[in-house]
Amino acid sequence: MSPATILDVAGSAGVSIKTVSRVVNGEARVADSTREKVLQAIKALGYQRNMFARGLRADKSRVLGLLYDNPKGDYPTDVLLGALTHCRESGYHLQVEVLRGRDLPAQAIKFLSETRLDGVMLTPPVCDNMEVLAVLADYDIPYVRVSPNKPRPGECYIAIDDRQAGEHLANCLLELGHRRIGFIRGIPGHAASRLRYEGYRGALARHGLAYDPDLVLPGKFDFASGFGGAAQLMALPDPPTAIFACNDEMAAGVLSWAHEQGMPVPGTLSVCGFDGGTISRVVWPLLTTCRQPIRELGKAAIRRLIEVSISGKREGTPLILPFELVTGHSTGKCNCFPDTAGQTAGT
Amino acid sequence: MSPATILDVAGSAGVSIKTVSRVVNGEARVADSTREKVLQAIKALGYQRNMFARGLRADKSRVLGLLYDNPKGDYPTDVLLGALTHCRESGYHLQVEVLRGRDLPAQAIKFLSETRLDGVMLTPPVCDNMEVLAVLADYDIPYVRVSPNKPRPGECYIAIDDRQAGEHLANCLLELGHRRIGFIRGIPGHAASRLRYEGYRGALARHGLAYDPDLVLPGKFDFASGFGGAAQLMALPDPPTAIFACNDEMAAGVLSWAHEQGMPVPGTLSVCGFDGGTISRVVWPLLTTCRQPIRELGKAAIRRLIEVSISGKREGTPLILPFELVTGHSTGKCNCFPDTAGQTAGT
DNA sequence: CATTTATCAGACAACGTTGTCATTGACGCG
DNA sequence: CGCGTCAATGACAACGTTGTCTGATAAATG
Numbered sequence: 124m125s126p127a128t129i130l131d132v133a134g135s136a137g138v139s140i141k142t143v144s145r146v147v148n149g150e151a152r153v154a155d156s157t158r159e160k161v162l163q164a165i166k167a168l169g170y171q172r173n174m175f176a177r178g179l180r181a182d183k184s185r186v187l188g189l190l191y192d193n194p195k196g197d198y199p200t201d202v203l204l205g206a207l208t209h210c211r212e213s214g215y216h217l218q219v220e221v222l223r224g225r226d227l228p229a230q231a232i233k234f235l236s237e238t239r240l241d242g243v244m245l246t247p248p249v250c251d252n253m254e255v256l257a258v259l260a261d262y263d264i265p266y267v268r269v270s271p272n273k274p275r276p277g278e279c280y281i282a283i284d285d286r287q288a289g290e291h292l293a294n295c296l297l298e299l300g301h302r303r304i305g306f307i308r309g310i311p312g313h314a315a316s317r318l319r320y321e322g323y324r325g326a327l328a329r330h331g332l333a334y335d336p337d338l339v340l341p342g343k344f345d346f347a348s349g350f351g352g353a354a355q356l357m358a359l360p361d362p363p364t365a366i367f368a369c370n371d372e373m374a375a376g377v378l379s380w381a382h383e384q385g386m387p388v389p390g391t392l393s394v395c396g397f398d399g400g401t402i403s404r405v406v407w408p409l410l411t412t413c414r415q416p417i418r419e420l421g422k423a424a425i426r427r428l429i430e431v432s433i434s435g436k437r438e439g440t441p442l443i444l445p446f447e448l449v450t451g452h453s454t455g456k457c458n459c460f461p462d463t464a465g466q467t468a469g470t
Numbered sequence: 471m472s473p474a475t476i477l478d479v480a481g482s483a484g485v486s487i488k489t490v491s492r493v494v495n496g497e498a499r500v501a502d503s504t505r506e507k508v509l510q511a512i513k514a515l516g517y518q519r520n521m522f523a524r525g526l527r528a529d530k531s532r533v534l535g536l537l538y539d540n541p542k543g544d545y546p547t548d549v550l551l552g553a554l555t556h557c558r559e560s561g562y563h564l565q566v567e568v569l570r571g572r573d574l575p576a577q578a579i580k581f582l583s584e585t586r587l588d589g590v591m592l593t594p595p596v597c598d599n600m601e602v603l604a605v606l607a608d609y610d611i612p613y614v615r616v617s618p619n620k621p622r623p624g625e626c627y628i629a630i631d632d633r634q635a636g637e638h639l640a641n642c643l644l645e646l647g648h649r650r651i652g653f654i655r656g657i658p659g660h661a662a663s664r665l666r667y668e669g670y671r672g673a674l675a676r677h678g679l680a681y682d683p684d685l686v687l688p689g690k691f692d693f694a695s696g697f698g699g700a701a702q703l704m705a706l707p708d709p710p711t712a713i714f715a716c717n718d719e720m721a722a723g724v725l726s727w728a729h730e731q732g733m734p735v736p737g738t739l740s741v742c743g744f745d746g747g748t749i750s751r752v753v754w755p756l757l758t759t760c761r762q763p764i765r766e767l768g769k770a771a772i773r774r775l776i777e778v779s780i781s782g783k784r785e786g787t788p789l790i791l792p793f794e795l796v797t798g799h800s801t802g803k804c805n806c807f808p809d810t811a812g813q814t815a816g817t
Numbered sequence: 818c819a820t821t822t823a824t825c826a827g828a829c830a831a832c833g834t835t836g837t838c839a840t841t842g843a844c845g846c847g
Numbered sequence: 848c849g850c851g852t853c854a855a856t857g858a859c860a861a862c863g864t865t866g867t868c869t870g871a872t873a874a875a876t877g
Contacts, residue, residue, distance in 0.1 A: 140828095140863090141828080145825095152824065154825065173862085173864070175863075176865085179864070181832090194547060207566060216584065218533070221555075221558070238521055346751060372748075378754060401542075401719075401749065402749070405719060406726075407729040486856065488856075489857075491834070522834085525862095527861080
């Protein structure tokens, strides 16, 4: 059985196809009695409208795209989940595309020419690939970036205030008495990594502490960077009493190194991460971290795309979502001044 | 500027639209010189074919669906990644849909009526929802299930041999000398959980060991199940010396409980998980686990869907992919016979 | 009662592509 | 030369929907 079309419904309900179209699209000028007849016919025939024909005529697919190139960890999962949630609420659908390997712009061209999307959202790091953005602009597809590195003036992007978050987290450590705090950065060019680092430096400055470049290491957002970074930092002549890793996975690496050394956490070394995803909740001890509202970021991006798709206006103000500090058990008071600590313990 | 159509290309190249269509679709009967002319015109005009029109005429969208309802952890991410990889190689695209909350069949109906997919892949647990499957059958959409609970005869599904994997893993523990092995199950109705459990019992039986129901606990595949399960198991009068958790996240819970008690792992308690994803690599000590080829599962499912979509034949043989045992540092020799252990240590 | 206005419904074209069938011309063979 | 065969190309309809325009009927107004 071939599926029922608008024509079958029209015949069955004794009206014209246009009237059926009006009912299906919820247009105003239809008498209640007619609408009822049509709805019944639709139900009886199991009619479902054909998206191809609809799209061909209206040039709107109601399908959005999610474009990413870093399929690791909770981030893509949660962005996707948030995006899907909002899509479902709005009657939109989501097509996912991964850009990996060589010649990202060519991949973007291929996927854009094979589909018809009403808009695309991009996450780091691909959201900072200028060539890919140029392709999108060329195809005249609206897009929204999440946590872009260098937002353009007037661009409507979605992010959290990573700088402030970094500063807050560093502050937590400072208030626990830590004075030498190691910092492990994420991959270069990643906006979040840079901003969290700036926040870290800002916190130090506000506490009147000198900045020691030996305490800052590069990283790749992976476990090995944390593990190796911890080894390197703790081998310093004057090692830190706390380590701030730029994400949870690196923090997990720091924790594992400490466990392997038999070094108590947070007794001898405090550790904090960033993201607040699954990893922070399955390691021991529970990580002190900063929870990003990743799902909300995804939701907001989709909401924004739909707005643009309907209104056509691409300008707008950036949307900065709130983060949340999560206090785990991986951070504690600094024991770095044995005399002071001894006094307190003695009395 | 409105985008160029096949008509513009035809005009520019001095041929008919049908010829352009032939070139675009790589059909055979076109003279090389003509093909060249058309290709140049396409390039010059920046022509890209309109998927709506194509779909309307050919009734093929070249878009597949991924349907899931358990958006936790690496599983969905990796399935998605594998699926996308194969999609890209094959010129297909992937639309993702999450079914969550109440009335899953209704959600399935909604999403199927709003899109036009050539096929759908499903992962657990939604792949075992008979109502949803009925909806898919009703819409006459080919589907492939990954790790289904009760495969139907002749159904072509994708899975690993969970029973055998469970048996292997239990065997590892038995060969290390463990005789009392705790087992924490996953959510009921989940095929993998049941099969791994059967494998565990099989291994016990093969070693001539009695089955002790006290050693088997229910679980929900989450951290808390592992944490609580460990507490409960180790409070037994005759506690286990090893715990086999049905996935990595629960194993991480077991580890954390042990750390909190100051119980050495694997010194006093050996732990193994299942999945071999990120979690197994970021906890301390590294988990002994069974790595599922999740990406390959996703790839295989898509490959299969494309076959079905092209050939129209829905029958086929199930595809069982190989798993891989990963030996971490969370398992070690059993110290449960102090006399023997003492003797060895003494000499 | 005549006229305007509002409301509802239908006829028809158009969207850009592919499938079906027809046409053209070149070539080989008896 | 006449015929059949085959490769290459084109004309045209059809896919199912929505936008535009027009027509019909009922209600409101002078």
